[in-house]
Amino acid sequence: MAKPPVQLFCGVFGDEDDTLDATRACREAGLEFHDVYAPYAVHGLDRAMGLPFSKVTWVTFCCGALGTTIALSGMTYASWWDWPVNVGGKEALPFPAFVPITFELTVLIGGVCTMLGMFALCLLYPGKKARLLHKGQTDDKFVIALKKTEDFNEQKAREIFQRHHAEEIATRDPGYNAADEPATGGAA
Amino acid sequence: MDIEIQTRRQDDLADMPPEMRAELEVVSKSRRDFMKVTGMAAMGAVIAGCTAKEHLVNPLLKRPEGITPGVVYDYAGTCAGCASACGVVMKVRDGRPVKLEGDRANPLSRGGLCAKGQGQLWGLYDADRVKGAAKKDGEATWDELDAAVSAAVKGGGAWLVSGTVNGPAASAAIAAFCARTGARHVSYDACGSHAIAAAHKATHGAHVIPQYRFDNARVIVSLDADFLGTWISPMQFAAQWAQNRDLASGAREMSRHIQFEARYSLTGANADERFRLPNAQRGALLVDLANKLAGDKRFGEPGKHDVLPGDLDRIVNELKAARGHALVVSGSDNADQQKLVNWINHNLGAYGTTLELRNHSRQALGNDNDLADLLKAMEGGAVKTLILMGVNPVYDLPEGARFREWMGKVGTTVAVTTHLDETAAECAWVAGDHHALERWNDFEPVRGLYQLSQPAIRPLYKTRHGLQSLLKWAGEAAGNKDYREYLKTWWENNILGGLAWTSAVETGFVDGRASIVHNMPVMNEDAAKAADTGKVATGDFEIVAYESLNLGDGRHAGNGWLQENADPTTRVNWGNYVALSPHTMETMGVKEGDLVKLSAEVDGRQAGLTLPAVRQPGQAEKVAAVAVGYGRTRAGKLSHGMGTEELAFTDGAIGANAFPFVARGGKVVFGAVSAAGGSSKVARIQEHDSQEDRPLAKETTLSQWQKNPRSGNDEELPPKELTLWRKWEYKGHKWEMVVDLNKCMGCNACVVACNIENNIPVVGKKEVLNRREMHWLRIDIYYEDNDGSKYDGEQTKDENPAAIFQPIMCQHCENAPCETVCPVLATIHSEEGLNTQAYNRCIGTRYCANNCPYKVRRFNWFTYKHSDLTMNLALNPDVTIRSQGVMEKCSMCAQRLYEGKRMAALNNGGKLKDGAVTTACQSSCPTQAIVVGDGNDGDSRVAKLRQNPRNYQVLAEINTRPAVTYLAKVRNRAPRPVAEKKAAHSHDH
């Protein structure tokens, strides 16, 4: 995602329940989220933000199906169509014997694609520079970032943040990255 | 030794000269490297993808006449592995013999060829051979040697010592030598039958060994004669014996074979009824038997023996009932006992029917009296010149040590030999003889049957025919020419009688048996009566030194194939041992492998040796049996484990020499047997000898079989037609094999045939101890109680168990468990019904071997290679050499099957005649127990045998559907209650 064209109004929280409630409140207040950041998976936070269910399941399904197809067609081709041989008096097309490999290839291709698909959907890749709005956001801090669009009600946002025990409230430039800030000894 | 020659491959041998140039010794640096190398090379090629390795070919300048590279030519010949003189077919390819097979046309051996006969190839290519003329302390030229020896023999007082020489021309050459030089010829056999000839001299006036005709005998009683294994002419006798035991071709009756013996011989293992009888009691039993046949006590009072009167009476009645078709034989070296045997046979009307004096045997011409003369003369210093031709008295005479001493008193000692053995090493001169496969020779195994042998290869080294040497030293003109000339002239003048020489060479023999004129001598009963054998000598332990089935009298001790071939009853290879009965071992407190010390006074000499004990069920109590033939100290690398870099031969000396325990005149040797402390591992290829109540080797009795032809083979099997899979169809040929357990006698000849045909490596004692022998074909033995219950290997119930042999090779299952599990399709089923193994595809997971219920697959644990590069010449170019890490197994001799198909296509319009293809095991079998053929051809023997009610598949219940099936064994048991027999064996200890 490119740099947000607008400034961000950020609230930093220290507790997941506060964050969750604040997020819900922001949404109800009709404030537009840039994003919410959490150091660990907080259940319900994505729903609270109003995010839809992830499409990564489709990647898994399609690629898993592809794995099944490759396995079955490949084995059928190799052991029946291309060169049927008499192995232990068994038939050239022993479907029961295909089950294990079919299953494994389904899982293999489905699984690997799920991972790749997930990273692709998140736009994560090796070498990407992480953009942080707060130094502690991967440690113990939760950040709610709201877009300062033209009709942004800063007053209301600030009120919600404070109500939910925000530890820090700040407005950040579009290009701001807390990772570039000099170390404050916070990670000592 | 340039690189080019090292990269020559096996195929290129085809382009090499038949006169094996010294270059050949460097052909392919190691025997089994190339697959690894080519495998690597293939990988390298794929990766590198650009360079080709150059292979150079240097064809002969001139094409050898009559040789097409790659084509196998068969030549008739005669085996010289022992004096039995069986007919052989030598398979010669690219100017070198690669295989010996029995000659089916030979009237005596009828196609059988024993392990020793097959193994001769090893002796030919053995790098330890004498390579020309030599003297004791170095090399010599033939001229030097000839000059010295000619001068010595002309000085008089020369003695010529040889083994049995029965060829007419050979005898004539020796006679000519003796006549010219005044030398005396002495022949002796290390394991001979002099007593039989001596007894016939006394009873029939002729110093001959009769020719036994087991094919005419309905009742055979053998007293310690191992006629199927080592006695006189085992291949011939086995063929005769099996002829009366073939129940697959219509016969309803079979012969009855009763064996009395102290140890457990191959013959005893095949007997219908077997009695344990110490050799000391043999004379007494003979007297008893003769008296009972005579109906009075004319042969004196018999001493006490272990055979119950009831048993003996029954046997006497059986013999009487079979008068004219009964035969009693004895392996005794005691002439008095043999006289009684002669009388018994005479009384039974055997002369002229079951034993012949007219075409008497000439297979053991050794004369112990002559030998005694020689020894006396040597001791007295009367021997000026001693020529030892193909004999090794220092090793194989009981008084060998003294012989060696006395050789010092002889002026000139000359050895005419192929190997620098214990005796030749002591001789002043060594005249290198051709190997039997390099020379012309003739034989007369029985009176009137003349056999030839021709060279299968040009002499590899600068050796000379021994007989030519003799003629030369005697100053005969023939001595300057190839011996062939002498032989040919002699035959043309004396034998051929108008017959073309070439046709005699082609067939390999001239049968003049019918033309022998012979008047049947009258039996001299008084001579038999004078025999004094009734007394039973007693002593502590009876020590029996017997001829080894594999090494014979020791002349094959340097042969890896034969060393690795296991004894049929104890399944031990690589060394001899002291065989003791389980009960005796228990009494002595000796476990298997514990070292046992044997000592005795034999003919005034002290004899002693220490060897590991091996339990032999069924051996007589207080009897210690040791094989002779082992303990050679100069039989090449093998004999004393001198091998260095190769994995094979690294476990010390191979056995100990038991010849000192042989007593002259068949005297029984008594001595002390005691635990010597310590133990030594005994290499055996089968450790467990009970069937554990499993229906593997099936059997029935004759009487039951006559009532129900399926008896013994009638257990209910699960439904076998019920299958998940459609059956595969085999449209062309479908190769099948049937093994008749009733005819298989367990001689192991097929095992060696298979080893040679299929380039199976010899792995040595250490690897056998690791249970890694490579044999594709093995003959299992199972012991079982005589009352039908199975013998349990751990706990002996019956002290005299019966044995059953079962050859097991790849069963070529239609539903092969091995094929299913191979991940890389290295083993699949061929369209001709065979389980094939593609070595080059194998990655060596060993899964197939694990999943083989018959355990017939063999894995190349290492790179097995010969230290002698000349041994590579013995390799069959039609079979791949397997590399390290590859699984291998019986291919049912695929190369021979395809060759047979090719020949059928050329000569018979593609129609394969039944019997036109044979496997190596089949072609060597003396009893023709193995039949191979096309199961889809309804008229083939194999298809018919598969319909035989005795036919069964091993492990049929697991539904592997083998292509190899078996015919159940039929025992001609004694019609008597079991309880009585039990009692018979409970009183001797």
Place this chain on the structure above:
Amino acid sequence: MSAKLAVLFLLMTIGFAMPVLLGFRSVNDIQLPNIHTDYQPEQPISYSHRLHAGVLNIDCQYCHTGADESRHASIPNLQTCMNCHEQVAGQTQEAKNNIQNLYVAWGNGVGEGVKWKRVHNNPDFVYFNHMTHVRIANYVDDKGNHSKGIDCAVCHGDMKTVGVARQHQNLTMGWCINCHRDQNTRHAKIGLEARAPVNACDACHR
């Protein structure tokens, strides 16, 4: 987002389904680059098949005597060369040089011989039999004409047009097997019994 998703999907489908889409058959037909076909090493004597077999029309089996009676077609003995070259010393300078080399190698019957470079190198575990193919096998060409024995040119190419010996086919197992299969199909088509082994490893590996 959904556009990206679609692109991603497309890429994945193409990436993974390609073998299926193109068919395993075509993948299977891809030959790894091999070093065998057209292998034409320089020989110590540049013997020309074009001249001997082509211009002079000498029968193949005149020199390769084993082809119809043995596994090996065999490389001729120099004596075979000398049958003619006792008389023929060559006309061009090049030919004269070559034949002179031959005379040196022959050395009146006791020479060193010629160390030819072997052109057709099957691995040792392959038991190809010339006689079977030259004399026994039935051959049906692509037009359906049936002949007893296979013409040398089928595997070795038309040697009448090749100078120094060159490998014509790749001689891989795939090549062998495919010919055997084709033959069996063609035989069946014209009503002959198909006998080329296909499912029999032991025909070539034993």
Place this chain on the structure above:
Amino acid sequence: MGAHVYSVMREPLVVGKKTLHEITQDVCQSIEGKPSLLWWLGFLTSGAIATAGVATMLYQMYVGVGTWGLNKTVGWGFDITNFVFWIGIGHAGTLISAVLFLFRQKWRTSINRSAEAMTLFAVLCALIYPTIHMGRPWIGPLWIAPYPNLRGPLWVNFRSPLLWDVFAISTYFTISLCFWYIGLVPDLATVRDRAKHWLRKVFYGTLSLGWNGSVRNWNHYEVAYMIFAGLSTPLVFSVHTIVSMDFATSVIPGWHTTIFPPYFVAGAIFSGFAMVLTLLLIARKTMRLEAYINEITMDNMAKIVLLTGSLVGLAYGTEFFVAWYSGSIYEGFAFINRATGPFAWSYWIMVSCNVISPQILWFKKLRRNPWVLFVMSIFVNIGMWFERFVIIVTSLHRDYLPSSWAYYTMTWVEYAELIGTFGIFFFMFFVFIRFLPGIAFGEVKGVNKYARHDSHGHAHAEVKHG
């Protein structure tokens, strides 16, 4: 609104009332500080053993499989025993990650990272054996991979369980690796953000793929994690099922058994949990992680060990019953021979270690005693190794034809390679705990408040700026 209500019976999963930052701190200390002497000792010792093991393997591949004690009758011995043993060990990690995740067993969070790493290392160790047990490993890969080739259209044998193994294990390894890596990404991001040295920044920055804790990413992440758990659950069962088919589909008495798949899976979980216990009890002590790997974790682990151990015991009994009930003399003999034959010693080691020793875990006191658990887990490790040995060797050494019966004596090469794989395993584990967060603190933080009876409602009161 902070509706975490726990029964008073529940015990907190993280003891010591840690703050989120303290959790990060506790876990990261092991990878940020200087390694302890103990770590160096373990690292170097295991490295030396691993090197010796690898050298032995190279020697064995060069000289031949004959350097092992195998023979014509016993074609598999230590090689496949070790293979199955390590594959079994490799079952706990994915099971803990996947199955316990699906069952919402929150106590798993403290151990799943290490357990998954252990899985990977164990599978790598396992993979060594099918490779070196081949007679010609240098051509094995060429044939095994179904690829177009010069040998005509000859493929591989899809009927062979050994080929299934290849697919199953490579799939299992790949999927476990992916699963492990996905779990690592947020934690790596944390470490990255704490890193000071540029090298560490680059290293962890590359591995963490620019993760910044965005809930838009957590949205996909959580679904993917769930999918992986869903995929891995049947996978983890399939792997040992397929390994068991190596034996179950054969004809050898003692192998040819339909009970094998569940029996092997239970055994694998059993041995895997035992190995996890062994490792974590060490890590807990040496890395001072008592707060996370605490009594409740041990108790839960011990319960699973007890359950699977008893399942395995049941399987042993069932085998005997079925052998008798089948009426097959071969089958019957195979089992009598196991208990009374030449290899009876291995059978009774197996039974006493696997069935008898876990029975002490019926007592809660013992379940929560790290020393008892440690000793017991070692016993189970030994017992489970012998289970594979018993199945493979005793079945092979006396099968259908008594003529081929043989004993199997191991050589120094086999021992050296077995010890060597332990070296490799521990070496990799030491490297892992030095460079990667050994506890999934991202997940631990999620359960930090679990059953903390002090933390009803808002926990912010305790949170102070660090």
